[in-house]
Amino acid sequence: MSPLNGSGANPLRDPADRRLPRIAGPSGLVIFGVTGDLSRKKLMPAVYDLANRGLLPPGFSLVGFARRDWEDEDFAQVVHDAVKEHARTPFREEVWQQLIQGMRFVQGTFDDDEAFERLRSTIDELDKQQGTGGNFAFYLSVPPGAFPVVIQQLKKSGLADQSKGSWRRAVIEKPFGHDLKSAEELNKVVHEVFEPDQVFRIDHYLGKETVQNILALRFANTMFEPIWNRSYVDHVQITMAEDIGIGGRAGYYDGIGAARDVIQNHLLQLLALTAMEEPSSFGADALAREKTKVLGAVRLPKDLGADTVRGQYAAGWQGGEKVIGYLQEDGIDPESKTDTYAALKLEIDNRRWAGVPFYLRTGKRLGRRVTEIAVVFQRAPHSPFDHTATEELGQNAIVIRVQPDEGITVRFGSKVPGTSMEIRDVSMDFAYGESFTESSPEAYERLILDVLLGDANLFPRTEEVELSWKILDPVEEYWDEHGRPAQYKSGTWGPAEADEMLARDGRSWRRP
Ligand SMILES: NC(=O)c1ccc[n+]([C@@H]2O[C@H](COP(=O)([O-])OP(=O)(O)OC[C@H]3O[C@@H](n4cnc5c(N)ncnc54)[C@H](OP(=O)(O)O)[C@@H]3O)[C@@H](O)[C@H]2O)c1
Known part of the structure; x- marks a missing residue:
């Protein structure tokens, strides 16, 4: 007979001994x-x-x-x-x-x-x-x-x-609803049957090691948090790019699109973990409290026409193969206005982040499959090297590589060997594969085990889901009423409008 009780806690085990594996109780x-x-x-x-x-x-x-x-x-x-x-x-x-x-x-x-x-x-x-x-x-x-x-x-x-x-x-x-109203209706149905602590909403991104590592990076170290704010950070870019098209999923995707499919859940959760204040513990309540606070402080741009962009992939080349555009895909209405690319500029109304833009983008058939969070720092306030540096000094950045090639890169300027004081950007890399022998569990492994153990830390709560829809709904409404998505060639990094959006702010998207 297993010594584990129904709640998944093991009374025989010293709770302080975190080296022991977490094993689910009878279930x-x-x-x-x-x-x-x-x-x-x-x-x-x-x-x-x-x-x-x-x-x-x-x-x-x-x-x-x-x-x-x-x-x-x-x-x-x-x-x-x-x-x-x-x-x-x-x-x-x-x-x-x-x-x-x-x-x-x-x-x-x-x-x-x-x-x-x-x-x-x-x-x-x-x-x-x-x-x-x-x-x-x-x-x-x-x-x-x-x-x-x-x-x-x-x-x-x-x-x-x-x-x-x-x-x-x-x-x-996922998806938990299609907009705020439907999410509220679904929450109502769910909570008529289950108590909040019985409900586990899947956002599989939260099951990824690299995503949980955002919290370790920020709150288990001393060197990052002091500069993690408006005094040092210029802007943040959160990207989830896919190199594939919709595959056989026309029925699911058309009418939903990139913003609902990815920004409402995964990217806003990544934003919350990147921007939130330190929780008092890694417990579900404390985490949800901080995520909810920061999502509640997110502000949309005033000019949705200028600071949001949606696109649709057109025919092009991907991995050496010729590919068709979204409107030519099987099962897609040739008049469809569904976005396969979406980019937003958001700000966070609090003391830590006031004035720091968070640029979010996601898309299909982009240049490469990559998910990353790049925290880009302000330029040094004064450079004594101007006369000799051959290029303008770059901006320091901390890039959390969520997938593939999981790890963290720190980018900074370094002197080029030689007699002149030439500075060039270099990278310092942490790669999971090199630092740890264990391979990372799949997100669903972690999440299913957490459900059986009753650990709700990595599952978005009702309030988080509803706040995320509150952020996205006005954008979707604006898009519904204004024109069509811009076309972008498959295999590129999205529509020109997205580059222009950042160029107006004197910035550019990273090309990961
Ligand atoms: N696929 C992914 O990678 C992915 C990623 C993230 C989230 N999700 C979400 O996960 C869920 C499942 O996705 P999926 O791709 O696995 O969907 P799917 O391939 O369409 O499978 C749906 C399943 O539901 C069953 N089903 C549908 N209507 C039913 C009915 N009236 N009675 C009994 N069974 C019924 C189907 O059974 P039959 O075989 O009998 O039709 C099938 O087993 C969706 O909510 C999706 O949004 C999927």
Whole structure:
């Protein structure tokens, strides 16, 4: 019998000993939409990787719910194939054999009451056979339109009820709403069934090591925080660039676009972590308080026409291949106004950041796949080298490379060897791959484990989601009423308008 109790805390372990791995207590995971892309590529492999790392309890159970007419064995085969193809850690037969003991499949549609009854019996049976202790997380990896019906079915069937000493949790994928109004409506549905501490909204960026490292960089060191403010920082650039197009996801993407898909969640969360004040602890409440405060202080530019840009990729070249434009993609309305590129200038109304612009940009079919936060510092107030330096001195920068090539770069001026006092920009690099032998867990591994442990630090709260939509809604409304997205050639760094936006401020985008 595992010494772990239902809440995931281990009473036998000294809480001060942080070297011990965090192992989930008796529990199970139900995945709705288990035949989907996300489940196959990310969720099932993450469950296996957790099992392989010894972080799941012995009787851990995985229940798949979907429409297909499968038996448990068919489901197990699908999980097996997904794990073989996508898991991060090597396949080990003994781990697999243990995991398979708790695997079940429930067939049904979301509006089928009887299917939810069958799910209930399956869970009761697993509690007896596997010792899951009544602790189950329900992962909604389903089309966003189906979130409310699944939540309501969980209530109706009694599956959301927590009996004494056990827990039930809901995990909700993105996008959380389409705008503020729909996010508020969804929050209402969710909170009619679950208490706030039972709800885990996924923003998988927060599961990334490099994103959590923003907090370590800022608050576990002394040398960065004193200059992390308007007295030294000139501006901040947050970029998430993809080199691919929409692939087969026209149905999902058209009508949503880059700003809703990426800025509302990932980039505003990165902004919050970069700009927030130090939380009193790394606990969920303290973190949410600081993130909420800073998101509440974000101010949109007065001139949305000048300081926001949206674009759409046109045909061009990518990785040596000729590619078509967004409007020619399968399933896309040739008149579509959906943005595949979006850039915004934001300011933060507080003492630390007043007057420092935060430039956010994201896009598909850009020059390179990269996500980074660049904190760019003001130029030295006086340069004694002007006469001899061949170029204008650059600006110091700290660049947090979120992906790929995870790490941190510090850029500064250095003397070029020789007799003259020539200064040139150089970089000092920290790369995860070189400094640590352990490879980073996948974001979904970390987040699924956190759900099972009941750790809510890395999950955005209701207020954060709603504040983010409050920031984005006026921009989307402005875009709806004004013209069309600018076209940009695939494989470039976005529309010329985005370069002009920064040029007007005397700045330029980084070319990572
Ligand atoms: N894919 C990604 O990389 C990604 C990334 C971030 C977030 N997300 C989010 O994650 C969620 C899932 O995405 P996905 O790409 O995996 O979607 P998907 O491939 O379209 O899969 C949707 C799943 O929902 C099931 N489903 C749909 N309607 C149903 C109904 N009425 N009754 C029962 N099952 C139903 C489908 O089952 P059938 O097989 O029976 O149709 C399928 O298993 C979405 O909210 C998405 O926005 C996805």
